[in-house]
Amino acid sequence: MSLDTRTDDGWATTRFVVLGFGTAGYACADSLIQAGAEHLVVLDDRDNEALREKAVILETLGATITLGPGSTAELPKEVDVVVTSPGVPPHSPLLAQAAERDVPIWSEIELAWRLRDPATAAPWLCITGTNGKTTTVQMLTAMLQAAGLRTVAAGNVGLPLLEAVMDPEPYDVIAVELSSYQLHYTHSMSAHSAAVLNIAPDHVDWHGSLDAYAKDKGRIFENCQIACVYNVADQATEELVMDADVIEGCRAIGFTLGTPGLSMLGIVDDLLVDRAFVEQRATSALELAMISDVTPAAPHNIANALAAAALARSFGVPPTAIRDGLRGFRPDKHRIAHVADVAGVNYVDDSKATNPHAAQASLLAYEQVVWIAGGQAKGATFDELVIAARDRLRAVVLMGQDKQVIAEALERHAPDVPRIVVEATDTGAMQIVVGEAAKLAQVGDTVLLAPGCASWDMFANYGARGDAFTEAVHALDN
Template sequence: MTLETRTDDGWASTRFVVLGFGTAGYACADSLVQAGAEHLVVLDDRDTEALREKAQILETLGATITLGPGSTAELPKEVDVVVTSPGVPPHAPLLAQAAERDVPIWSEIELAWRLRDPANAAPWLCITGTNGKTTTVQMLTAMLQAAGLRAVAAGNVGLPLLEVVMDPEPYDVIAVELSSYQLHFTHSMSAHSAAVLNIAPDHVDWHGSLEAYAKDKGRIFENCQVACVYNVADPATEQLVLDADVIEGCRAIGFTLGTPGLSMMGIVDDLLVDRAFVEARETSALELAMISDVTPAAPHNIADALAAAALARAFGVPATAVRDGLRGFRPDKHRIAHVAEVAGVNYVDDSKATNPHAAQASLLAYDPVVWIAGGQAKGATFDELVIAARERLRAVVLIGQDKQVIAEALERHAPDVPRIVVEATDTGAMQIVVGEAAKLAQVGDTVLLAPGCASWDMFANYGARGDAFTEAVHALDI
């Protein structure tokens, strides 16, 4: 395929198949129509009223939409490119057929990259990792905007990336959050600068192995132009930089919660400092912000701030804008959010901690802790987490489908830590959980909802779980 930009006449003659007709699939199909694609087929095994309504819109513009069971079983004979929705695994029948026939497979990110307007193509600052992506992208966007740039968060957070690149009013720069799903079928992206925050087991069932998962994360560094940002505390992220084929002159930039070495961002006393993008970096560092400018000042939040600062500084953002961006930033709901103080006990909602790595980072920010955990573990183990956090645990309250997995890790590594197992799974279960946690907590403790698990066994999503926690905490205070 030679298609490179939305002005290429090849878009009209290329035969596209879009796999999936959810939010991402519809955005891909709609963008292709806008780009002039005249041969477009959309396939989805689902068939709902909402999908049929969207199908009618695109069919009037010349697309062919096929919905219902079996629609994605066989790849059409006449196809030049398959554009797949995120989450569809590589072993899905249609994608396996495309690979066998050497038909190019694009992610929505690959499509967005190719649809950029060559006359006004905004640079991309890209972020991935197992945890912290959204917070880091939002911090970065705040810094860019504080510098007076027309910037936006997009991709896996904020606006759909296709919508951003098709905007007739160009942005100065785009902060892009990318998942491993999105990166797997992304081939030609060349970010201005990119960061991998951390690598921990997640989505291994989709990728097939932890090694394959990490390799897909590392795709973010391919063809990187200015800076590849890695986590000094996570050697796997630095290895991804070493393995990447980057543009000549692109630099490796580390971030650390310790004193920074050369070409790193780090901490000196109570300051976030830059020893990477200053001329005298061999002997000195530039003050960017104070630790107190980061809210909340939990260690993993500070690490996210340093990663965001590295990307901002790579783009030329002044230190004052880094500081001002951090001062004005507040994390989204359900991300280490302080809910209330009741009877001298702090209650914190980190329902977004949906895997052990995220839960561990949250637990290490508080001491002592009454930990609320459980849900769908997705095959994860909790031994490493319990070993790291056991000295901080006042007690543990367990809930959800895979609570026994966590209970067994506690029995192996922290048998003396009191734990309560809540069997209830109805809508009032969280009230029982919070009530039990309140009984176990002492003045000065933190009751922390950091489940380390997905929420779907009991709640619609992690937000609904966090809302139930918040409601139950406020009921204590009546």
């Protein structure tokens, strides 16, 4: 297909199928109609009042909406392009049929890229990784705004990317968070610069293997124009840069918590420094900010700040804007957030740590920890985490569906660490968990909610889990 602009006549004649009618699917369908698509079918196996209300809106504009069980079982005979919502796995019947028939499959990101108006299109600074994506893209947005640029965080967080590219008032630059789901069916994107923060096992059931998951993450570097940013501490991210087919002249830029080498950003004493985007990089580095400008100043969050700074510097953002952006930035709730100090113990909510890699990074930010963990492990293992963090563990309180998986890893690698298993799963379970943690903690310790698991077995989402933790901690102080 050669549909590259909103004005291309091909939008009117191309037969589109949109798979899924949630937030992303509706945005795709609506954007296609705005672009002039006249042959549009939307399919979703769900059927409820909210979906039917949205269907009425699009049907009045000429789209055909089919809802209910079995709607996505068979690909229509007359179709030129399938636009799929994120999260629909490649082995789903309709996508499998499309692949078998060589029908192009686009993600919402692919559609957004093709809908850009070349005359006013804003460059994209893109971020992916197993953990830290949202915090990093928000840091980047703060830096860009501090430089006086009209920008927005979009994609997997913030404003839907389709809405951003269709805005009648163009942005100067867009900070884009991308998930592996979104990248899987993204083919023609050419980011100004892009970063992969880290690679750890996650969503392997969707992708089929860790290697396939990593390769989908690496799609972010394809056709990259200025800088491919990788994590020096995570060799897999550098390998993805080496494997990418980029625009001639695009540079590999590393970030490290150590002293930076040539073409890297890193740490010197208590400073974040740039040895990549300065003319004298062979012999010197440029001060960007102080470690104390990063909140919280946990190691993994400093790494996020360096990755964001690398992307901002690739776009010409001055050091003062890097510093001011970091000073004004505060992470979202439930991301290594201080809740309270009670009886000399620090209570921290990192409910967003929904896999072992994220939980390990959080644990390594504190000296002595009573760790609250458990939930739905999604097939993950915890041996590597326990080995890395065992010397910091005062005790562990376990809850949730897959608590035994973590208990077995503790028994193998940290058998002397006390652990309490809470069997309760009702709304009062978190109060019991926090109460047990408080009994085990000593003055100067941190009680850390970093579950390493998804929350859906006991809570509506990780936010509800974090809120329950916060409420239970405040109850201790009363």
